[in-house]
Amino acid sequence: MSLSIGILTHSTNPRGGVVHGMALAEALCDAGHDATLIAPDVTGAGFFRTPRCATNCIPAVPETDLPTLVERRIGEIRDALRGQHFDVLHAQDPISANALAELVEEGRIPGFARTVHHLDHFTHPVLAARQERGIRAAAELFTVSTMWEDVLRNDHGREAPVVGNGVDPVRFSPVETAHDATLRARYHLPADRHLILSVGGIERRKNTLQLLDAFLALRCEQPDVHLVVAGGASLLDHSAYRNRFMARLRESGAADHVTITGPVADEDMPSFYRQADLLAYPSVTEGFGLCPLEALACGTPVIVPAIAPFTEHFSATDALWCQPAHPDTLFMALRDALRVENRDHFRVSGPATARRFDWGHVASRHLPAYRCLAARSRTDAIASGVLSPCPK
Numbered sequence: 076m077s078l079s080i081g082i083l084t085h086s087t088n089p090r091g092g093v094v095h096g097m098a099l100a101e102a103l104c105d106a107g108h109d110a111t112l113i114a115p116d117v118t119g120a121g122f123f124r125t126p127r128c129a130t131n132c133i134p135a136v137p138e139t140d141l142p143t144l145v146e147r148r149i150g151e152i153r154d155a156l157r158g159q160h161f162d163v164l165h166a167q168d169p170i171s172a173n174a175l176a177e178l179v180e181e182g183r184i185p186g187f188a189r190t191v192h193h194l195d196h197f198t199h200p201v202l203a204a205r206q207e208r209g210i211r212a213a214a215e216l217f218t219v220s221t222m223w224e225d226v227l228r229n230d231h232g233r234e235a236p237v238v239g240n241g242v243d244p245v246r247f248s249p250v251e252t253a254h255d256a257t258l259r260a261r262y263h264l265p266a267d268r269h270l271i272l273s274v275g276g277i278e279r280r281k282n283t284l285q286l287l288d289a290f291l292a293l294r295c296e297q298p299d300v301h302l303v304v305a306g307g308a309s310l311l312d313h314s315a316y317r318n319r320f321m322a323r324l325r326e327s328g329a330a331d332h333v334t335i336t337g338p339v340a341d342e343d344m345p346s347f348y349r350q351a352d353l354l355a356y357p358s359v360t361e362g363f364g365l366c367p368l369e370a371l372a373c374g375t376p377v378i379v380p381a382i383a384p385f386t387e388h389f390s391a392t393d394a395l396w397c398q399p400a401h402p403d404t405l406f407m408a409l410r411d412a413l414r415v416e417n418r419d420h421f422r423v424s425g426p427a428t429a430r431r432f433d434w435g436h437v438a439s440r441h442l443p444a445y446r447c448l449a450a451r452s453r454t455d456a457i458a459s460g461v462l463s464p465c466p467k
C-alpha cells in the first residue's frame with residue numbers, strides 16, 4: 076500500500092539532515108510512495124536543489140538568536156501543518172520534532188517518526204530541553220549509525236534502528252564533466268596546485284582549525300598545496316571558532332593559499348570532489364559523514380578520524396585515517412593521501428566502497444515503522460494549515 080509521507084527538515088539549507096531527508100523522500104517516491112519534503116524557508120528561494128519529490132515551503136521569519144529561532148520555527152511548522160493529513164510525518168531534527176510533538180499534544184496527529192543524525196551539547200537549558208523532547212516525544216525513532224543507536228539506548232532509554240545513509244552514484248562519479256574544467260576559474264582557485272578539500276564550513280565539530288594547522292605544516296615541506304573550505308550553512312553560531320581560525324590564518328601568512336567559499340551551488344559539489352586531490356574530514360562528532368561517501372563515489376582519497384561512526388562503516392583500506400587526539404597524524408595522512416599510488420587506488424576503490432550505501436535500501440529500512448504509524452493515523456483532521464509548493 077502506498078503511503079503519504081511528510082518529511083520535515085529544519086531548513087532548506089545544504090546540510091546533512093536536509094540532504095538525507097531529501098534523498099529519503101526521493102527514494103520513497105521511487106518506491107511508489109507519495110513523499111513530500113517540508114521545511115521552513117527564510118529565503119523564499121526554496122530548497123538548495125530541486126528534488127524529485129513534492130516540496131512544501133513554510134514561510135519563515137529570519138532570526139539569528141538560536142533559542143528565539145528554535146521557538147519561532149517550531150511555531151511556524153506547527154501552525155502550517157495543523158490539520159494537514161499525512162499517513163506518516165517524519166522529523167529529521169529537533170525543531171521539526173518539537174513542532175510535531177505539539178501537534179500530538181493538541182490531539183491532531185497520533186504520533187510521528189524522528190531520525191537522530193547526531194546530538195549537540197547545548198548549555199542553554201531550553202535548547203537542551205527541546206533536543207531531549209524531540210527524542211522522547213517521537214513514536215518511532217531512527218538513527219544513522221550504531222554509535223548513535225547506542226547513545227540513544229544508553230543515555231535516553233530509546234531504541235532507534237539504524238537506517239544509515241546513501242550516495243547517488245550517478246551524481247557523484249569519477250567521470251569528469253565540462254563543468255569541472257571551469258570550477259577553479261569560477262572560485263579563483265590556482266590551476267597548478269594540489270587542492271585539499273574540506274566541506275562543512277569552519278566549525279569546532281568539523282575540527283577545521285586542526286586541519287588548518289596540519290595544512291600549514293604540510294605547506295612547509297610541500298608548497299604546491301591549496302586548502303579549500305567549502306559549505307558551512309548552519310543554524311548554529313560558529314563565529315567564536317571561526318574568529319580563532321581567521322586569526323590563525325592571518326598570523327600564518329598563508330591566507331593566499333586558503334579559499335573559504337561558504338555554501339556553494341549544488342551542481343558544483345561533484346566538481347569540487349573531482350577537482351580535489353583529497354577530502355580531509357577530521358570531524359570530532361558526526362552522525363555518519365555524508366561527504367566522505369560522496370568523495371569516495373567520485374574516486375577521491377578521503378581522510379577520516381579513526382573513531383566511530385567511521386570505524387563502523389569503513390574498513391581499514393576504504394579510507395585514510397587520522398587520530399583526532401594526535402594532530403600530527405592528520406599531517407601525515409595529508410602527505411600520504413597526495414601520493415600518486417593513493418590517487419590511483421581510490422579512483423577504483425572509492426566508487427566500489429560507495430556502492431555499498433544505497434538510498435533505496437535506506438528508504439526500505441523505514442517501512443516497518445512507517446506502517447505502524449500509518450495504522451495509527453487519523454483521517455478526520457480539519458485542514459487549516461498553510462502549505463505552499465517551493466519555488467523550483
Ligand SMILES: Nc1nc2c(ncn2[C@@H]2O[C@H](COP(=O)(O)OP(=O)(O)O[C@H]3O[C@H](CO)[C@@H](O)[C@H](O)[C@@H]3O)[C@@H](O)[C@H]2O)c(=O)[nH]1
Pocket residue numbers: 089090091092094095123192193219240274275305306307308337338339340341342344360361362363364365366367369
Ligand atoms: N549543495 C551544497 N551541498 C553542501 C554544501 N555543504 C555541504 N553540502 C552537503 O551537505 C551534506 C553534509 O553532510 P555531512 O558531511 O554528513 O555533515 P552534516 O551537515 O553535519 O550532517 C549531519 O547529518 C548527516 C546525515 O545523516 C550525517 O552524515 C552527519 O554526520 C551529521 O550528523 C553533504 O551531502 C554535502 O554534499 C554546500 O555548500 N552546497
Ligand SMILES: O=P(O)(O)OC[C@H]1O[C@](O)(CO)[C@@H](O)[C@@H]1O
Pocket residue numbers: 085090091092145168169170195202205206308309310311
Ligand atoms: O544548521 P545545522 O548546523 O545543521 O544545525 C542545526 C542545529 O539546530 C538544531 O536543530 C537546534 O535545535 C540542532 O539540533 C541542530 O543540530
